Amino acid sequence: MSTLQERIQEIIDQFALFDDWMEKYSLIIDFSKKLPPLDERYKNPTYLIHGCQSQVWLAAELKDGKVYFFADSDAVITKGMVAILVYIFSGATPEEILNNDFSFIDQLGWREHLSPTRANGLNAMLKQIKMYALAFSTMKNK
Numbered sequence: 001m002s003t004l005q006e007r008i009q010e011i012i013d014q015f016a017l018f019d020d021w022m023e024k025y026s027l028i029i030d031f032s033k034k035l036p037p038l039d040e041r042y043k044n045p046t047y048l049i050h051g052c053q054s055q056v057w058l059a060a061e062l063k064d065g066k067v068y069f070f071a072d073s074d075a076v077i078t079k080g081m082v083a084i085l086v087y088i089f090s091g092a093t094p095e096e097i098l099n100n101d102f103s104f105i106d107q108l109g110w111r112e113h114l115s116p117t118r119a120n121g122l123n124a125m126l127k128q129i130k131m132y133a134l135a136f137s138t139m140k141n142k
Contacts, residue, residue, distance in 0.1 A: 051124030
């Protein structure tokens with residue numbers, strides 16, 4: 001499996017192939033189609049991301065010292081964005097996630113091309129990913 005930084009660079013490279021934001025949105029939509037179905041047990045308020053205009057569920061588990069994320073959304077662009085985040089961060093250690101500054105989001109150009117409500121949702125997803133990593137890092141250290 002590739003490293004966290006390799007997965008980030010892979011996504012940056014994929015987005016760099018396109019100049020037009022309609023093509024970049026198509027790439028995000030393609031990722032939404034690749035997201036595995038979320039187990040129904042996670043589709044409840046416990047896993048719902050607050051701050052998103054659409055419904056986004058994000059769950060995580062720690063296995064062999066690495067974090068694996070599972071997600072879904074009822075909106076296709078949001079689902080694609082969370083699918084990309086799941087792809088990037090699944091398989092990373094809690095420490096790798098906590099030490100990541102998420103600057104790749106700016107390199108992708110997401111912040112300036114998202115509506116304010118989608119940008120708030122993205123920030124909420126990133127915050128939840130960090131919260132899972134923080135929780136798992138404290139569990140590992142006990």
